[in-house]
Amino acid sequence: MTIGGGWSGLSRFALAIAVGLCASAGCGDSSSTGGGGAGAASSTGGTDATGGAGGMASSGGAPSTGGAPGECPGEGAEITTLSACADQTASPIAAALGCVPAVDGTLHEDEWSDGSCELAGDMTLSVKHDADTLYIAASGQPSCGCPMFFYFDPTMGTSPDGDEFAIGLFDDPFNPDGDRVDQVNSGGAWVNGEAPPGIVTLCPGNQPSPIRYEISIPYSALGLVAGQEGDIGFALVHAGAVWPGGLSVDQGGQPDDLSTFGAITGSW
Numbered sequence: 001m002t003i004g005g006g007w008s009g010l011s012r013f014a015l016a017i018a019v020g021l022c023a024s025a026g027c028g029d030s031s032s033t034g035g036g037g038a039g040a041a042s043s044t045g046g047t048d049a050t051g052g053a054g055g056m057a058s059s060g061g062a063p064s065t066g067g068a069p070g071e072c073p074g075e076g077a078e079i080t081t082l083s084a085c086a087d088q089t090a091s092p093i094a095a096a097l098g099c100v101p102a103v104d105g106t107l108h109e110d111e112w113s114d115g116s117c118e119l120a121g122d123m124t125l126s127v128k129h130d131a132d133t134l135y136i137a138a139s140g141q142p143s144c145g146c147p148m149f150f151y152f153d154p155t156m157g158t159s160p161d162g163d164e165f166a167i168g169l170f171d172d173p174f175n176p177d178g179d180r181v182d183q184v185n186s187g188g189a190w191v192n193g194e195a196p197p198g199i200v201t202l203c204p205g206n207q208p209s210p211i212r213y214e215i216s217i218p219y220s221a222l223g224l225v226a227g228q229e230g231d232i233g234f235a236l237v238h239a240g241a242v243w244p245g246g247l248s249v250d251q252g253g254q255p256d257d258l259s260t261f262g263a264i265t266g267s268w
């Protein structure tokens with residue numbers, strides 16, 4: 001519990017204040033986008049294939065390029081956990097080209113069964129992409145009342161060059177956006193800051209168990225260009241469990257060596 005201890009009630013309260021200030025100051029459009037999506041999800045039960053008002057699918061996410069899959073059917077029963085993966089704990093994750101999910105916080109089997117399944121630490125992931133967006137679904141057990149941090153290093157350097165960012169999502173969130181807190185790497189230290197715009201994170205809210213998320217990240221936030229080669233540095237930390245297995249973390253549980261990040265690859 002050395003990691004979880006760092007996210008005590010006081011820390012969480014401080015985080016909530018920081019996030020609240022950020023939202024009220026309008027320092028990022030992700031929270032407002034997430035709110036719109038959450039409203040749509042709660043009013044429609046999450047089965048709206050159009051993605052609702054805040055959904056990525058209705059805002060240009062549907063690929064128009066030849067041969068690319070369209071929107072996922074979004075039919076069938078809701079699932080609360082992703083299907084179990086085979087043992088794939090090693091880097092890289094090869095993101096599959098898949099149908100466009102409605103990123104509304106509600107998982108459906110037919111939205112995520114075509115993603116690349118990865119057991120990352122104590123969280124199961126499904127990772128895929130369309131013509132302009134990377135999609136990640138995550139499910140697991142709430143275990144610490146702390147955030148799980150998704151770390152990204154678009155340029156995959158061995159030392160920080162200013163483009164690294166992290167998305168922190170609590171495993172017992174009150175809000176549909178996961179009580180999200182963003183961090184950036186500043187000279188090797190992870191500090192609260194703004195992730196690139198356009199990232200949406202949604203869960204059912206009200207401390208769902210199992211905890212599960214749908215996340216969309218536009219290529220622009222990751223330095224990706226459709227049709228061009230490019231790997232993304234990636235790491236995940238939750239309650240002391242890390243991905244990839246060799247990720248180096250400091251005493252606070254945060255990555256301290258970018259060269260130990262894993263990677264997400266894809267035919268963007």
Ligand SMILES: [Ca+2]
Pocket residue numbers: 046101102103104105106107108111214
């Ligand atoms: Ca969904």
Ligand SMILES: [Ca+2]
Pocket residue numbers: 153154155156157159160161162163164
């Ligand atoms: Ca970098």
